[in-house]
Amino acid sequence: QVQLQESGPGLVRPSQTLSLTCGVSGYAISGGYYWGWIRQAPGKGLEWIGSIYYGGTTYYNASLKSRVTISEDTSKNQISLKLSSVTAADTAMYYCAREIAGYGAFDVWGQGTMVTVSS
Amino acid sequence: DIQLTQSPFFLSASVGDRVTITCRATQGISNSLAWYQQKPGKAPKLLIYGASTLESGVPSRFSGSGSGTEFTLTISSLQPEDFATYYCQQPNSYPYTFGQGTNLEIK
Numbered sequence: 001q002v003q004l005q006e007s008g009p010g011l012v013r014p015s016q017t018l019s020l021t022c023g024v025s026g027y028a029i030s031g032g033y034y035w036g037w038i039r040q041a042p043g044k045g046l047e048w049i050g051s052i053y054y055g056g057t058t059y060y061n062a063s064l065k066s067r068v069t070i071s072e073d074t075s076k077n078q079i080s081l082k083l084s085s086v087t088a089a090d091t092a093m094y095y096c097a098r099e100i101a102g103y104g105a106f107d108v109w110g111q112g113t114m115v116t117v118s119s
Numbered sequence: 120d121i122q123l124t125q126s127p128f129f130l131s132a133s134v135g136d137r138v139t140i141t142c143r144a145t146q147g148i149s150n151s152l153a154w155y156q157q158k159p160g161k162a163p164k165l166l167i168y169g170a171s172t173l174e175s176g177v178p179s180r181f182s183g184s185g186s187g188t189e190f191t192l193t194i195s196s197l198q199p200e201d202f203a204t205y206y207c208q209q210p211n212s213y214p215y216t217f218g219q220g221t222n223l224e225i226k
Contacts, residue, residue, distance in 0.1 A: 036215075046155075046163065046206055048215040061214040062120075095162055104210020105153035105168035112162050 002026040004096050004110035012090075012117050018083040022096030022110060029072055030054050034099035035079045036106060037070060039092040047092075051099055052079060086117045121145055121209050125218035131226045136197045140221045142190045142207035151211035154183055154192045157220075158203045166205075167192065199225075 008020035022035070029035060036051035050060035052070045060068050069082040079096055093114050097106035122145045132138050142152065150170035155163035165174045167183035170190055180195040194201055202225050207218040 045220050046208070046217040048208075048217070051215075059213050063214070097162075099210075100168060103153070103168045104151065104215060105165055105208065106155075106163070107165045107168075107174060109162035109164070 002098060002108045004098065004108060006094060006096050006110045006113040008094075008113055008115070010114060010116060012086055012115060013119055014087055014117055015085055018081070018086050018090060018115055018117075020081045020094055020096075020113060020115070022079040022081070024077050024079070024098075027098075028074070029077055029079065030074045033101055034104075035072070036097050036099050037079075037081045038095045038097060038106070040095070040112075041089075041092045044092075049081065049083075049094075088117050091115065091117045120214055121148060121212060121216055123207050123209055123216055123218040125205075125207060125221050127221060128219070130221055130223045132197055132223065133226045134197050134199055138194050138197060138223065140192045140205055140207075140223075142185075142192070142218050144188045144190075144209060147187045148209045148211035150186045151209055152183070152185065152190045153208045153210065154181075155206045155208065156201075156203045157206065163206060197223075 003025045005023045012018045034051045037049040050070045052058045067084045071080045093112040095112045096110045098108040124143045126141045152170045154167040157163040171183045182193050205221045
């Protein structure tokens with residue numbers, strides 16, 4: 001059974017870099033799926049941040065592209081998200097999820113981690 | 120970017136009712152559409168992908184249809200555990216986008 005677990009600081013200062021990891025258990029990330037990051041501001045809808053495919057091919061939301069980096073660490077079986085120059089608008093619940101190959105839908109989600117941007 | 124508009128925004132219904140939620144795309148996306156259910160404090164749960172394929176383990180009272188620019192999610196007979204927020208998502212082209220959500224409440 002595949003499980004995803006996000007982790008990282010719950011509080012980030014404005015202008016700093018938000019760094020999160022997504023630990024994957026029950027499946028090797030090198031196995032061929034896409035892995036994505038999605039966020040949800042308090043009381044708001046879902047926003048796709050970006051996805052990574054084994055081997056490092058990445059796709060980012062253009063609205064965040066200049067600030068986002070998604071990477072993989074196959075030795076630790078985890079996916080990472082970095083978002084630079086954060087502002088209060090980046091305050092959100094951040095989810096990692098597995099993307100169904102060929103369909104682009106997210107079938108397995110982590111529980112999410114709340115990140116607040118505040119001084 | 121492809122924008123998705125869901126209707127209605129709010130839906131009040133009773134246990135046993137049949138309900139339909141619509142998702143319209145600003146351009147054709149073939150059958151590239153997914154539906155999710157989200158309960159407060161929880162991650163979204165995939166219900167439907169490829170517009171009409173039921174995710175494993177999802178009750179058969181959920182069904183999806185449509186192609187091109189108009190899609191529907193139907194719940195044939197509402198159960199108490201179905202009261203939640205529902206989102207559509209298009210994975211046809213980047214950036215993936217989501218609808219604004221439909222809040223399904225108990226009448």
